[in-house]
Amino acid sequence: MFLGRAVDVRKEDVPILLHGEKALTERLHVTIEAEEGYIGVQEKSVIVTSGGDQCGFPFSKGHEYLVYGRRLQNGDIYVSISSGTKWKKDANEDLNYLRGLPTASSGARIYGTVFRYNEPTNPRIKAIRSGTAAVGQKIAIRGSQRNYEVAVDAEGKFEIPAIPPGRYTIVLESDETVNIWPPHLPMTFDLADKACARFNFWIDPFAKADSAVQRGADSLPGKGPPKDDQHK
Numbered sequence: 001m002f003l004g005r006a007v008d009v010r011k012e013d014v015p016i017l018l019h020g021e022k023a024l025t026e027r028l029h030v031t032i033e034a035e036e037g038y039i040g041v042q043e044k045s046v047i048v049t050s051g052g053d054q055c056g057f058p059f060s061k062g063h064e065y066l067v068y069g070r071r072l073q074n075g076d077i078y079v080s081i082s083s084g085t086k087w088k089k090d091a092n093e094d095l096n097y098l099r100g101l102p103t104a105s106s107g108a109r110i111y112g113t114v115f116r117y118n119e120p121t122n123p124r125i126k127a128i129r130s131g132t133a134a135v136g137q138k139i140a141i142r143g144s145q146r147n148y149e150v151a152v153d154a155e156g157k158f159e160i161p162a163i164p165p166g167r168y169t170i171v172l173e174s175d176e177t178v179n180i181w182p183p184h185l186p187m188t189f190d191l192a193d194k195a196c197a198r199f200n201f202w203i204d205p206f207a208k209a210d211s212a213v214q215r216g217a218d219s220l221p222g223k224g225p226p227k228d229d230q231h232k
Contacts, residue, residue: 027052064088082182107162112199
């Protein structure tokens with residue numbers, strides 16, 4: 001996890017199978033000059049790999065980014081579009097948190113948003129759906145030592161601050177389909193001291209409740225919270 005500027009972007013075509021047909025997708029090899037290192041990055045120049053699997057983050061030369069990634073065996077850092085990586089100009093909340101860690105009080109934080117779609121999917125405009133805050137919706141946090149519960153407020157937000165580090169499971173119980181964004185976030189996770197975990201949920205009353213939580217919403221929210229969650 002680090003802040004830096006992309007100084008070089010090299011593109012590589014990668015063959016893939018798409019709908020049973022041979023196709024090409026793009027993999028980026030990005031050289032980033034690190035300005036502030038937070039977790040796992042001490043070097044000044046970092047090679048970031050993204051894409052090659054249709055999940056690449058769109059890095060551009062000359063822009064500054066707050067990077068969330070995972071270290072590969074070759075030393076590069078892999079970043080996907082759902083990793084939480086974002087432009088520096090969109091990362092004020094994250095940066096305030098990260099820069100405050102050295103003087104922060106002990107304890108971890110779990111927070112996020114819950115919104116409810118107020119219209120069904122429009123096949124013609126699939127990526128645009130509006131929603132409203134799921135006020136009063138209960139979120140349960142189950143830990144090895146203690147369980148917590150919090151209700152969603154009028155802005156669609158929830159937060160449990162200053163909890164002990166450890167392993168937790170987050171549960172949003174609903175008879176309706178629940179989507180999480182970004183997709184593939186684990187519902188059970190480990191939190192270190194001074195760390196945080198963020199979850200954005202969308203309740204879909206128009207979909208069949210095939211499962212308690214549907215990974216990877218079929219449509220993206222049209223309004224509401226930022227679509228960039230991560231565990232820090």
